[in-house]
Amino acid sequence: MKTRKKALLVAVEASYGVSPDIATATLLTISELDSSPYEGDRVERTRLREQFGANAEINVAPFTTVTATIPLAGSGAAGTAPNFGLLLRACGLAETVTPTTSVSYTPATDDHESFTVWFVEDGQLQRVPGCRGTVEFALTAKELPTMKFTLTGLYQRPVAHATALAQTLVNIVDEIPVNKANTVAFSVHAHAGCGQSLSVNLGNTVTHRHLIGCENVQITDRAVAGSVEIEAPSIATKDYFALLESHEQVTLGAVDLTHGTVAGNIVQFALPKTQLSSISRSDSDGIVHYAMDLRALPDLGDDELTITFK
Template sequence: MSFKYRMIRARDAALGGAVGPTDYVLCRDLQMNPIDGEYTAQDWADGQEGAKPEELFNPRSSLQFNVDAGWGQAAGTAPRIAHLLKACGMSETVVADTSVTYQPVGFGAAFGAVDVETYRNGKVQALGEVRGSLTFTANSGQRPMFGFNMVGRYAAPQAGVFGAPDLTGWQYAPAVVPSQMQTFTIGGVNLCATQFTFTDGRTPRVDKYMNCAGVDIAERRVTGRVTVKEVDIATKALVEECRTGVTSAIIWELNQEQAALGAMRIAAPRVQIKWGGEVNIEGDMGVNLDLTFMPDQGDDDVAIIFKAQE
């Protein structure tokens, strides 16, 4: 059995129907846990030494993977991975011919789910009501990536085959390089950056109530980190801003190589920066800044926007 024979497919649960060949997810760093849960020792007082059997409670299945933060259609068209974003507690707002925006849903609001099929060396596992948490990572010279940590209700694997994946029209992101970067600013100030990342802080969980079934995700706390080249005080007083707890807007925007395919913007209106330590950026004085994303007007801690290029 080869470790390479591992694939996943995911379909928006709201669409109904069976997961099929066009639902393949082209991903990397795939880690599948066909059985997960809490093992509890049955430590009965039976007058005997030694280990006791452990019973598995709350069985579930989980998977973690990264995908290109890609898009590749006209402005106002959702990216191919939209269903995965919505399954991580993001709402979708479409402005025809202009933009598609993903923002966190409010507490208690309904959000999406995906039906997932995993394939591991001749074994297919069909998971329903799959939801998860989201991360975003952009490193200089590489494609930006979305990371997903997803959990679904357990189903026993069955013998089966997937067949060849249909990846027609799969969307890729351009590399994060100066020629494609539209902007990266903190508080309106352009800073030279090597890395930008954030996570929504959510935790997916199955059946948190004893009498109400469901796969849910915990409340969000969006945090991140950016590594920047240090600037003089007149440009931006980073140390003093870290001390006083100043909050600033962050904008990160990347263009596709073809202008007609638009751009992706990460926008956060109110972010606190915290000192994360010095770093040597190939001889330049660099700084790690830890980020805390806060809402400004409702559920707008962070927005992922696919839009026309400026």
């Protein structure tokens, strides 16, 4: 099999773990794709013998994980969800559509949707029902923005699949590089200096449960975190050391980034209450940069992060 001949499709499930027909699935744009097709908890089937020798190992709770790096871009039309919005929903993000204007995603604690993904690899296919997952966003200057999804689902044995996929790509445009021209706003605790990068990890705890009469994948917790790197300002301009100190009090502030200038391919990250929890220095072209870890805290609940496509 050729390693580059891969594809990923996804469809929402009406009932948990019950896959719709693959003909209804959405084809996704993928830059990297891999899977662990047969994971699970293993126990040894112990046997005593007169001779030495290994015992069989039994997978008592098989499941599958799929990792996919997807370009971060819009659908091409404001108010239309990008096709990878299905995976954002699989990561416990609630989708709100404002027709002709925007599509936003915010964390949800309850009522998580489930999805089936199909992992296609040069003539074979593995259907993975009951998927839920987590995602990490990366936007770095002079690079292309990405999302890395890690999905966990129920195990199904891969099968031969010689038929060409009928789907074509819809509701997606090409990503644009992160730079001054395209990334029009970036501020960290109200300081809009020269930015190098923003990463945001949704931080879901995703658990496969395999019990008597019950098997599913659940999102059981969430802790949104990430990091920022910026050109170091003078203390007179912005004293980040005072902001990140937590031994006397915790200071919260917003982190905001808007990438894109053309309607249909604009994405905005808003983290209104972030704690900067560490700081380190680095050299970039002879200029001091600060790299700071961040934690996004909720206010009223399920509001620590909003991702808006416009």
